[in-house]
Amino acid sequence: MKNSIAVAGATGDMGERIVKALLNRGANVRALVRASSNSAKITELEKMGVQVVKLNAWTVNELTEACRGVSCVVSALSGLRETVIDAQKALLDAAVAAGVPRFIPSDYSIDFTKLPAGRNRNLDLRREFHAYLDKAPIASTTIFNGPFADMITGQMPIILFKLHRVMVWGNPDQRIDFTTKDDTAAFTASAALDNSTPRFLRIAGDQLSLRELTGVVSEVTGENYSVLRLGGLGALSTLIAIARFVAPGGDDLYPAWQGMQYMRDMLDGRGKVTTIDNDRYPNMRWHTIKDVLTDFLASGKPA
Numbered sequence: 001m002k003n004s005i006a007v008a009g010a011t012g013d014m015g016e017r018i019v020k021a022l023l024n025r026g027a028n029v030r031a032l033v034r035a036s037s038n039s040a041k042i043t044e045l046e047k048m049g050v051q052v053v054k055l056n057a058w059t060v061n062e063l064t065e066a067c068r069g070v071s072c073v074v075s076a077l078s079g080l081r082e083t084v085i086d087a088q089k090a091l092l093d094a095a096v097a098a099g100v101p102r103f104i105p106s107d108y109s110i111d112f113t114k115l116p117a118g119r120n121r122n123l124d125l126r127r128e129f130h131a132y133l134d135k136a137p138i139a140s141t142t143i144f145n146g147p148f149a150d151m152i153t154g155q156m157p158i159i160l161f162k163l164h165r166v167m168v169w170g171n172p173d174q175r176i177d178f179t180t181k182d183d184t185a186a187f188t189a190s191a192a193l194d195n196s197t198p199r200f201l202r203i204a205g206d207q208l209s210l211r212e213l214t215g216v217v218s219e220v221t222g223e224n225y226s227v228l229r230l231g232g233l234g235a236l237s238t239l240i241a242i243a244r245f246v247a248p249g250g251d252d253l254y255p256a257w258q259g260m261q262y263m264r265d266m267l268d269g270r271g272k273v274t275t276i277d278n279d280r281y282p283n284m285r286w287h288t289i290k291d292v293l294t295d296f297l298a299s300g301k302p303a
Contacts, residue, residue: 004028005192006070006100008077008091010050011041014108015076017185018192019050025189032066032091034058058087063094070098072192075106080251084125089132096138103140104192105133108184110177110262110271111144111202120261122253141197144273145184146177146204147266149289153296156263158210159217165228169236170267172211172227177204177273180287190281201280202273206288210267213289220293236264 009015010031022029031045035054045052053066073095077083095103112123183205191197214225240260249255265271
């Protein structure tokens with residue numbers, strides 16, 4: 001039981017990374033997947049030696065049987081209310097019913113505990129789930145890692161390679177926590193195998209401001225980059241409201257305005273961690289923004 005970990009969302013990006021990190025640490029991994037999940041992903045998990053449990057209805061009863069005998073349930077479920085609240089509640093209730101000692105929710109985000117509610121839809125869903133989780137009779141650990149460093153090369157439109165600019169709203173000297181997905185997954189795997197984790201663990205592979213980022217990208221590319229400040233955070237909030245009105249996005253996980261909400265909360269300052277737990281697992285090798293950019297440019301991008 002000690003080294004048996006159940007992972008929900010194992011066919012997704014973060015879930016697969018966590019599974020691989022657990023296997024690298026010698027854990028027995030049980031993947032809880034919907035029967036309708038990508039068959040190629042399921043086959044890939046099985047080839048890695050993962051015990052795959054296919055669930056037809058994702059009910060508490062079905063999940064309870066799937067969770068029996070593991071020492072920790074790790075959630076890597078990604079989505080909106082139907083997933084983050086409803087599916088994750090069923091998973092949590094099942095873990096409790098099965099007598100699982102520990103639960104790690106699918107957070108992997110900036111530290112939203114100091115941010116006011118109502119500013120970020122996706123973080124509000126996680127905050128709502130926390131209210132349910134904190135009442136459950138099970139030990140739980142949330143991992144806050146800041147924005148994913150991997151996203152700075154495209155999905156997070158900060159570096160404007162063609163213009164040789166780094167885009168900033170608000171204070172360009174506000175430092176931000178960045179952690180790669182693989183480092184987050186590796187730390188999560190270690191935490192899942194650690195039966196003495198606290199309620200919150202905070203990590204950061206790198207901490208730098210966007211002004212400092214201009215120096216890093218200039219060094220890596222050999223080109224001169226500078227800050228492009230578009231306005232204050234109040235102006236960004238106004239832009240978010242306009243974007244949400246014009247293009248509400250319906251059930252999209254990441255409509256344009258949601259990405260803008262994340263940008264604002266990154267630069268707000270209240271989501272930045274004051275202490276980090278990087279040293280909890282001394283064998284971790286943390287990757288910096290410079291590492292991410294170096295690998296990105298070595299791959300031939302941007303042109």
